[in-house]
Amino acid sequence: MVSPLSHQLLLHIANEYGTPVYVYHAEKISEQFAKLQQAFSQTPTRFFYASKALTNINILKHIRSLGCHVDCSSINEVKLALHAGFEKENVLYTSNGIAFSEIEEAVSLGVNVNIDSLSNLEKFGNKYGHNYPVGIRLRPNIMAGGNLKISTGHEKSKFGIPIEQLDQILALVKATNLHIAGLHVHTGSEIRDVEVFMKVADIFYDLVPHFPEVRFLDLGGGFKVPYKEGEAGTDVPLLGQKVTEVMQKLSATYHRQFEAWFEPGKFIVSECGYFITEVNVLKQSGNTVFAGVNSGFNHLIRPMFYEAYHRIENISNLDAPKHPYTIVGNICETDTFATDRPLSEIREGDRLVFYNAGAYGFEMGSNYNSRYKPAQVLVIKGQAHLIGKRDVFEDLLRNQVIVL
């Protein structure tokens, strides 16, 4: 087991690079990937890191060095992945709601493509016919995921081709001679229940006879990681065991080999990340004590956007008695990170760390209120390396065209 980064190291990084700062731990990423590989060692499986969780090139390079592949949600993520050195065969582009020209660009770059609408599937068939193998993203009508904003497989979701349109898909495949190489379903994020993946596997089981050229079954991402103390994540070893059973059954039934594909984002990078802030002001209001930090939802939006829970610690005063604090940011908008959270006594200037900040943290950040985006630091073998500079004033003006 990889130990978390020590409080001393985090304080040292805060002193060295200033706050707010995102810190990532390379060895933790390696450990998460090793867990996946181990759990699926008995069946042919490919893992594509969902890079939208964190796209820093150094993170991508580290993940590539582990033998992990990469899933992209935009053509620019595809270009970043290629820039980081991923081979085109190991890049997967899972599009949704995009112009066909972007799919053409992905094809010209030679990467794997999943298509999620009948309309683009038809254009694809007309242009490439049987010449470019492609995956189709289906919407299975399964409700799953941490909350509605991150659920993508239910019957009102925009994602994927609704499974009840199978006849139309098959007609298109026939009419344009499409080469369907894979089936894809991503039901959402924060899926703890292994059975959700098994439901998807059942659907694949019934669909395979319709697609004789299918060789990969892509079960998406969405593995849950623990955010709260004592919380359980997805049971990855159990998932590995069950998927292995299904894949063996599939091979036995249909007399050919299938690869299982997965696209974990959060599972790979969430726990490697720490977000360090500094307390600007303490404010008493009735029974509430606000601790206002030098950040806000411009840097970490998950608590406000998803009502996500992030564990917080006051690493400047760890041994002090605990009191309830409401942790807020400095944005001109309500930006509450935590309400009445018991934390070691806070003094102005103390450093508060938010855990599980690797996935969808920096990546969903903005310059709202004209604040700078934080610096990013990667710790490799105990050594801190700056991998993303804090914004400077010029960054706020960079794309502005001055006409007055």
Ligand SMILES: *Cc1c(COP(=O)(O)O)cnc(C)c1O
């Ligand atoms: C976001 C996304 C993922 C990754 O989800 P996580 O919850 O980070 O694992 C995987 N596949 C697709 C298609 C996605 O949109």
